[in-house]
Amino acid sequence: MQQFLNYIAGEHRPARAGGWLDSVNPATGDVWAQVPDSDVDDLEDAVRSARAAYDDSDWRTVPMAVRAARLRSWADAVEASADWLGEIETRDNGRPLNETQHTQIPGAAMQMRYLAGLAETIVGDTIDVRPSAFAYTVWEPVGVCALIIPWNGPLPLFFAKATAALAAGNAIIVKPAQQASAGILAATRLFDELDIPPGMVQVVSGRGSTVGDAISSHRGIGKISFTGSTETGRRIIDRAAGNVKNLLLELGGKSPNIVFADADLDRAAAGASAGIFTPNAGQACVAGSRILVEESVYDDFVERLRVRAGGIQVGDPLDPGTGMGPIATAGQFKAVQSYVELGRSEGASLVTGGRVGADVVSSTSLEHGYFVEPTLFATRDNSLRVSQEEIFGPVAVAIPFRSEDEAIMIANDTPYGLAAGLWTGDVGRAHRLARRLDAGSVWVNTYKALHWAVPFGGHKESGTGGTANGPTALREWMDAKSVVLDLS
Ligand code: NAP
Numbered sequence: 001m002q003q004f005l006n007y008i009a010g011e012h013r014p015a016r017a018g019g020w021l022d023s024v025n026p027a028t029g030d031v032w033a034q035v036p037d038s039d040v041d042d043l044e045d046a047v048r049s050a051r052a053a054y055d056d057s058d059w060r061t062v063p064m065a066v067r068a069a070r071l072r073s074w075a076d077a078v079e080a081s082a083d084w085l086g087e088i089e090t091r092d093n094g095r096p097l098n099e100t101q102h103t104q105i106p107g108a109a110m111q112m113r114y115l116a117g118l119a120e121t122i123v124g125d126t127i128d129v130r131p132s133a134f135a136y137t138v139w140e141p142v143g144v145c146a147l148i149i150p151w152n153g154p155l156p157l158f159f160a161k162a163t164a165a166l167a168a169g170n171a172i173i174v175k176p177a178q179q180a181s182a183g184i185l186a187a188t189r190l191f192d193e194l195d196i197p198p199g200m201v202q203v204v205s206g207r208g209s210t211v212g213d214a215i216s217s218h219r220g221i222g223k224i225s226f227t228g229s230t231e232t233g234r235r236i237i238d239r240a241a242g243n244v245k246n247l248l249l250e251l252g253g254k255s256p257n258i259v260f261a262d263a264d265l266d267r268a269a270a271g272a273s274a275g276i277f278t279p280n281a282g283q284a285c286v287a288g289s290r291i292l293v294e295e296s297v298y299d300d301f302v303e304r305l306r307v308r309a310g311g312i313q314v315g316d317p318l319d320p321g322t323g324m325g326p327i328a329t330a331g332q333f334k335a336v337q338s339y340v341e342l343g344r345s346e347g348a349s350l351v352t353g354g355r356v357g358a359d360v361v362s363s364t365s366l367e368h369g370y371f372v373e374p375t376l377f378a379t380r381d382n383s384l385r386v387s388q389e390e391i392f393g394p395v396a397v398a399i400p401f402r403s404e405d406e407a408i409m410i411a412n413d414t415p416y417g418l419a420a421g422l423w424t425g426d427v428g429r430a431h432r433l434a435r436r437l438d439a440g441s442v443w444v445n446t447y448k449a450l451h452w453a454v455p456f457g458g459h460k461e462s463g464t465g466g467t468a469n470g471p472t473a474l475r476e477w478m479d480a481k482s483v484v485l486d487l488s
């Protein structure tokens with residue numbers, strides 16, 4: 001049994017009180033590792049250490065080029081660790097190894113280099129106030145920031161958020177998800193060889209209800225960047241009221257993927273299938289879980305999706321041939337199953353999928369794994385719970401529409417506003433509808449096209465507090481100060 005340690009004040013150490021949490025391999029259902037079950041005392045150590053590093057280390061005083069170079073060295077170390085880190089992540093959360101090793105970690109290293117470069121581009125403005133006075137703005141780090149990370153993509157989220165926060169000059173405290181902390185805890189070993197002062201980064205594993213709650217209300221933490229459910233986001237807002245924390249919340253979604261009859265239907269079917277099923281079994285905040293299809297091609301398109309879903313190889317995430325892995329946690333596995341039941345009982349018609357566990361995978365070593373078949377429901381009703389609620393599993397609904405207006409009406413009829421896909425051969429329609437969709441990201445004739453240089457953030461209940469990524473990404477981690485000078 002492997003045990004992974006917290007990282008506080010430059011030391012790898014267990015929780016003060018000695019507690020551990022089991023981490024399950026979702027492909028087998030076995031406990032494969034343990035992570036510290038930290039409590040408020042461990043968090044206090046982390047806050048003290050972060051504050052001391054922020055105040056006393058050279059991180060804020062070295063030239064920006066030096067800070068950027070140190071972060072680039074971290075990116076190089078991350079890239080060189082893709083094999084072993086990817087394997088830990090795959091064992092811990094079930095995301096196929098092809099993705100973790102070959103896409104996510106190398107992609108994170110590229111993103112880290114981009115963010116490191118941004119450190120050298122931090123500039124303020126000068127503003128003429130009147131002939132005898134002018135103002136200038138300075139961007140300053142917030143100070144001590146916390147990152148609360150979900151289980152669906154721990155390593156890439158950690159690398160991206162941590163690099164941005166550090167590039168901006170902050171010290172950070174990271175709380176990974178208890179069900180998938182191993183990758184992030186393991187990755188802290190890289191700091192032993194790097195020129196990043198001890199205390200600039202701490203990782204404290206533990207429960208959301210313990211460490212997470214304590215972070216939210218801690219007066220020594222100036223900002224929280226959170227990715228996870230809208231429900232937990234609301235709780236963080238409540239608890240963060242004490243010191244009016246700066247919050248960036250990246251929450252859930254129920255994103256529409258809208259297919260017009262004039263689209264390349266083959267490409268649209270491939271994109272819609274990858275938008276919800278592969279590789280991560282729908283466990284993506286931007287999952288295209290509502291597939292809206294123009295009535296005239298609805299039956300044809302649903303059939304194409306059925307065939308594609310049936311062709312996805314569900315199985316061992318460590319096998320390079322696997323197209324879709326398991327659900328990451330036991331609780332989420334149960335939740336997804338109950339949504340499949342709910343879909344049936346609400347009257348949606350099951351086009352394909354719905355089977356789980358040993359009915360889906362052949363190998364006996366995987367019979368206790370949290371596997372769910374790619375599942376598609378057909379319905380005309382966007383008010384069903386399976387049409388409205390974020391399932392966070394490989395379950396989509398296909399809904400027909402007759403006109404642009406109706407497509408937009410259905411697409412926007414959700415409390416969420418994270419992303420939307422549009423598949424059409426009509427360039428005018430593409431631009432017209434992109435403007436009318438209430439979503440932070442719109443992808444035309446593609447889907448899930450996330451890129452670090454492109455701003456990302458949710459509208460409505462999908463998020464608040466600004467956008468991540470893009471050329472101004474570091475501003476999320478900084479406060480503006482304006483200085484006014486009277487020259488007379
Ligand atoms: P969650 O509760 O939002 O978990 C995300 C992170 O928040 C984890 O690190 C979690 O820690 C932490 N957390 C939990 N309670 C907290 C609290 N009171 N204060 C501060 N932090 C807290 O999500 P989940 O329960 O794992 O998953 C449930 C649903 O969330 C999913 O069905 C899905 O809809 C959504 N989700 C969305 C995303 C996304 O990318 N938008 C990602 C994951 C989940 P612990 O896990 O240690 O408790």
Ligand code: MG
Pocket residue numbers: 023024025026091092093179180328
């Ligand atoms: Mg796990």
